[in-house]
Amino acid sequence: MRRLSCLLGLCGVLSIMPARAAPLPHTVQAVASFTVLADVVAHVGGTHVHVTSLVPPDGDPHEFEPSPDDARQLRQADIVFMSGEGLESWFSRLAHAAGYHGTPVIVSNGISIYTPPGLQQAETDPHVWNSVPNVIIWTNNIRDALIAIDPADADSFRASAAAYVTQLRALDRDIRDRIATIPADRRRILTSHDAFGYFGRTYGLTFMAPQGLSTETEASAGDIAALIRQIRQTGVTTYFMENAADPRMVQQVARATGTRPGGELYAEALSPPGGPAPDYIAMMRHNTDLMVTAMQGTR
Structure with missing residues (x-):
């Protein structure tokens, strides 16, 4: 009987001890080249991604001068997003200073690039985000890149991207309706x-x-x-x-x-x-x- 009481007492103690804590979910540390892109990454990443924009609000992404703090952010990043098409001409200097040897995700891949009349083919317009359908392509590219680096949260990224695309399509319709007037x-x-x-x-x-x-x-x-x-x-x-x-x-x-x-x-x-x-x-x-x-x- 005494032995049974001891066993019951041990079971009682174990029942009130906390279970071993599950490992905390990893938050992806993302760096985006400028604020417009950082906002779209944040919408797709949700709570699973922390996004830092290198160029600050109201900053010029053409004439941006990276700082030592930007180099630190780049070194600590799990993933880096750029628009591409010549916008971030300063990025190679920053990557060299930071010792960054990764491959940034170019979110504009798949967009039909615009060359203004009279310019050479090399002088493409980098401002792709000023057309909402292009940002839908951004969103899908960002979703796929986040799934590749964090497959455990793939369902969340897919859901967030789909919800954001719904908002973007509504925005696109609204702009077309306004301009049509x-x-x-x-x-x-x-x-x-x-x-x-x-x-x-x-x-x-x-x-x-x-x-x-x-x-x-x-x-x-x-x-x-x-x-x-x-x-x-x-x-x-x-x-x-x-x-x-x-x-x-x-x-x-x-x-x-x-x-x-x-x-x-x-x-x-x-x-x-x-x-x-x-x-x-x-x-x-x-x-x-x-x-x-x-x-x-x-x-």
């Missing part, structure tokens, strides 16, 4: 640099800009004179700043043509939290609202 001969926009080629191709707008595809380029006096003539001929009345671009050149064109300011577009960088474009979908809605208002001539 504008007569075709009024669908012209003046911006700082040529960052909206994909938006124009997808949604049927013409964009004019004194600078080329990169904010690192300088427009010649002849380019600016030709743009001023074009604006006068087409009757564009509104110009837009960009949050990450130098406004002086577009202001020069505006003074020469009498166009008036229409607000600030977010072409290649999100705003900080609390701003008008804290995430990709908000950015696209903000830009579309400003453009439609300008083209309606209500300013």
